[in-house]
Amino acid sequence: MVLSMRTTDLLTVSDVAKRSGFAPSALRFYEREGLLSATRTSGGQRRYHRSVLRQLAFIRAARNVGLSLDEVAAALAALPDGRTPTRADWARLSRGWRGRLDEQIAALTRLRDGLDSCIGCGCLSLKTCAFSNPNDIAAAAGPGAAYLPRPLRSSARIS
Amino acid sequence: MVLSMRTTDLLTVSDVAKRSGFAPSALRFYEREGLLSATRTSGGQRRYHRSVLRQLAFIRAARNVGLSLDEVAAALAALPDGRTPTRADWARLSRGWRGRLDEQIAALTRLRDGLDSCIGCGCLSLKTCAFSNPNDIAAAAGPGAAYLPRPLRSSARIS
DNA sequence: GTCGTAGTTGAAGTTAACTTCAAGTCAAGT
DNA sequence: ACTTGACTTGAAGTTAACTTCAACTACGAC
Numbered sequence: 001m002v003l004s005m006r007t008t009d010l011l012t013v014s015d016v017a018k019r020s021g022f023a024p025s026a027l028r029f030y031e032r033e034g035l036l037s038a039t040r041t042s043g044g045q046r047r048y049h050r051s052v053l054r055q056l057a058f059i060r061a062a063r064n065v066g067l068s069l070d071e072v073a074a075a076l077a078a079l080p081d082g083r084t085p086t087r088a089d090w091a092r093l094s095r096g097w098r099g100r101l102d103e104q105i106a107a108l109t110r111l112r113d114g115l116d117s118c119i120g121c122g123c124l125s126l127k128t129c130a131f132s133n134p135n136d137i138a139a140a141a142g143p144g145a146a147y148l149p150r151p152l153r154s155s156a157r158i159s
Numbered sequence: 160m161v162l163s164m165r166t167t168d169l170l171t172v173s174d175v176a177k178r179s180g181f182a183p184s185a186l187r188f189y190e191r192e193g194l195l196s197a198t199r200t201s202g203g204q205r206r207y208h209r210s211v212l213r214q215l216a217f218i219r220a221a222r223n224v225g226l227s228l229d230e231v232a233a234a235l236a237a238l239p240d241g242r243t244p245t246r247a248d249w250a251r252l253s254r255g256w257r258g259r260l261d262e263q264i265a266a267l268t269r270l271r272d273g274l275d276s277c278i279g280c281g282c283l284s285l286k287t288c289a290f291s292n293p294n295d296i297a298a299a300a301g302p303g304a305a306y307l308p309r310p311l312r313s314s315a316r317i318s
Numbered sequence: 319g320t321c322g323t324a325g326t327t328g329a330a331g332t333t334a335a336c337t338t339c340a341a342g343t344c345a346a347g348t
Numbered sequence: 349a350c351t352t353g354a355c356t357t358g359a360a361g362t363t364a365a366c367t368t369c370a371a372c373t374a375c376g377a378c
Contacts, residue, residue, distance in 0.1 A: 013355070024355085025337055033335095043344045045355055064270060069335065094274055101271040105264055111223060112260040115253055172325065183325085184367055192365095202374045204325055228365070 010039070010047035020056040035059060035073050058085050065097045066104065169198070169206035179215040194218060194232050217244050224256045225263065 017024045030036040031046075036055060038046040055076075062072045079089055176183045189195040190205075195214060197205040214235075221231045238248055 023337075026335080028356090029336055041344080043355090044357095045344065065274075098271060098274055101267055101274065105267045105271065108260055108264045108267065112257060112264065115224075115257050115260065182367075185365080187326090188366055200374080202325090203327095204374065222365095 010049065011052070013046050013048075016048050016052060016056070020053055021060070022056055030059070030069075033069060033073065035069065035076060055085070058090070061094075062097070065100055067097075067100075169208065170211070171207075172205050175207050175211060175215070179212055180219075181215055189218070189228075192228060192232065194228065194235060214244070217249070220253075221256070224259055226256075226259075 011019075013024045013027055016022070016027060020027075022030075027036065027046075031038060036048075036052055038048045038052070041047055058076075059069075059072055062075065063069075067075070075093055076085070079085060085093070170178075172183045172186055175181070175186060179186075181189075186195065186205075190197060195211055197207045197211070200206055217235075218228075218231055221234065222228075226234070234252055235244070238244060244252070
């Protein structure tokens with residue numbers, strides 16, 4: 001009966017870094033921010049469970065969609081009981097992301113179309129040119145924020 | 160013959176701020192960065208020519224497309240002789256921007272499609288999931304930069 | 319000439335998301 | 349036991365694009 005306990009099943013920082021693509025410093029940062037957790041060796045070094053790889057994949061996906069780390073943290077905090085997002089969690093969350101992507105794509109498309117109708121015109125009127133005007137998205141943007149799209153102003157509260 | 164000289168044809172900072180939508184502090188900042196220029200009164204106050212409104216519209220349009228201020232500065236610096244972009248300049252530059260927008264839209268669309276094919280799957284495999292993987296755009300991003308899209312990482316050197 | 323509003327400057331602050339550094343400790347192969 | 353490479357921490361630095369502040373000066377209507 002050779003059922004080894006495999007206590008060595010835990011990953012070191014560099015293991016996780018290599019396998020996730022995140023820098024070790026980012027992993028430590030995420031831990032400070034409460035997005036990740038790890039056990040420690042008697043000597044104080046981090047040891048990660050393999051599930052962090054999935055969590056990191058989740059984080060990367062969310063960031064790719066344009067979510068801020070705060071939003072990712074909120075999403076993770078909103079998970080029922082446990083921690084690592086399950087298939088169901090993922091499905092629910094990603095469905096919401098889809099809408100976000102759709103909005104971003106739509107905004108960029110409007111911008112491109114505006115550009116098309118402007119090429120050769122050169123008006124660039126602050127009053128009428130659809131392109132240089134902070135037209136539709138404008139409103140939001142918190143205090144101190146410039147006008148708009150920067151399509152990835154991920155912090156844009158589109159509400 | 161009442162041809163008034165209209166020396167009062169110059170705009171103050173707040174005039175420009177109101178008409179362009181940029182904060183006065185942003186105008187001063189742009190001037191320091193060499194994107195804008197103004198004459199001064201004997202007392203040292205700024206007085207802008209109306210053409211800055213067009214320049215600001217240009218800047219806003221460029222930023223909306225995702226260009227960094229450095230890139231805007233470079234674009235302005237690359238203009239033949241004068242300063243304010245002419246209709247022709249605008250047409251040439253904006254045609255280049257269109258490509259940029261197309262790329263951004265394509266990247267987001269790929270991401271969305273990846274999401275669609277992932278919803279319900281929940282694999283989020285770092286190796287195979289198209290969504291959490293730093294798949295196609297990855298390469299670029301300078302040192303210290305995370306993996307990718309943040310579709311508006313405006314500083315992405317897509318070269 | 320007075321007064322209140324508007325403008326000036328340089329320096330420092332802001333936010334996000336990390337990275338870099340210094341100084342020192344741990345893990346593990348030989 | 350030794351050595352080397354990996355790891356730890358807190359603090360400070362980084363970048364973009366501005367904003368805020370403090371202390372002070374100019375403009376211009378009356």
